[in-house]
Amino acid sequence: MLIDSHCHLDYLDRNGVDLDEVVARAGRAGVGLMVTICTKVTEFPTILAIAERFPNVYCSVGIHPHEAESEPEVTAERLVELAQNPKVVGIGETGLDYFYEHSPREAQQKSFRAHIAAARETGLPLIVHTRDADEDTIGIMRDEYEKGAYPGLIHCFSSSAWLAREAVSMGFGISVSGIVTFKTAEALRDAVAEVAMDKLLVETDAPYLAPVPNRGKQNEPAFVVHTAERLADLKGVPLSELEERTTENFLSLFKKVNPSALAA
Template identity: 55%
Template structure:
């Protein structure tokens, strides 16, 4: 039996530094490569833990990282300045700012701290030209307000990661020049609204991701996620938009390398 050929893909958002992967990180990266992944971005949740991320990126030539503070931890790193983020992003493997944003579902940090952290990260994205990875959950109106306000101070590249919000935020983001990234949530049975949004957005603004170890796509839902499973999300996105898997992979790759301009694009991707 002939093996199914792999198609080059990118996982634009995973967390390879999380304890879930510590015992078999090499095997997980190997499985991602076998599935066709040519680049992975492991996303920062704490600036204080950047050294650990950098060690991972230095171990794998196809893995890059970001620098930033997750909204859950915003109150713990309010002393991090725009200048700090700019300086740390000078490392050749740091290719994005964040993830930062607003999470009103868990409210693990005071909302004022989350907003302050988000604005700091926006400043760093504006200054460096690196994409801001935005986390937004149950905070659509405040997110739109902050983004629109900050855009008046100077534009910045950004993406709404792991999109699970309403159409209003998606369309506002597109209007501001942002990209939208879809995770395994897109594949869930009850995600019709998310698929409807994904169907309608401009093709040149779409990305795919895993957010591993969270949110494994069907048929792995409920299990630990890993970068190789981004293939499943890309397939559902292709079906949703009525295009071939190969076309969807090419489109999301083009979009990724356009937005993440610091990431070296391999031949054939």
């Protein structure tokens, strides 16, 4: 059984995809649970409604760094309040994106710290997006860690081995997406090869980043199997072991998830 630790079912729904079919295809592929991720707190009710519709779908609450300026400023207290719903199992996605810089860096950093405070208070994992911002991401994470520990993961890992080592040293997980299957991703595969098995998770980031052999298609949770196969090959373990370990890692990090929610 696999878990897609990060997807955007609301985006698929918006694109006209039947979510009942998406969840059914995931189940047939051996994907027993999904976390649909919030990128705009103003759209949280929509994300929550999707999670409440399916027994094996959970969600997060947060603001993507791209939206740090356009969304209403969110406080840690507000995030904590919204996270009380039993279907909310993570805080984010949040973090820093200096590649596109759709929001000013200062706004991104302020939002990131508010999310970290909420993760610290709730004990829910912080879901971190980072692109072209390795040093500032780790700098803020370490600065906040000194105020008190908090759980989390680097989602859709595509950064340096240094960032992975720094994040793991704080107890963070590393979530691997379909990028690991791309022909040009040799440096990423080298970095992921260094990460211990007990820190690895898998995700799709659907509808983006469909893995080989589905490149060019709209991604969906069922396709996480291809990422898992490539990761198992990279780590030199059978797929069954990779499935077991990443599922254990997910449940260890996302402690609010009821294991009985995994589809049979």
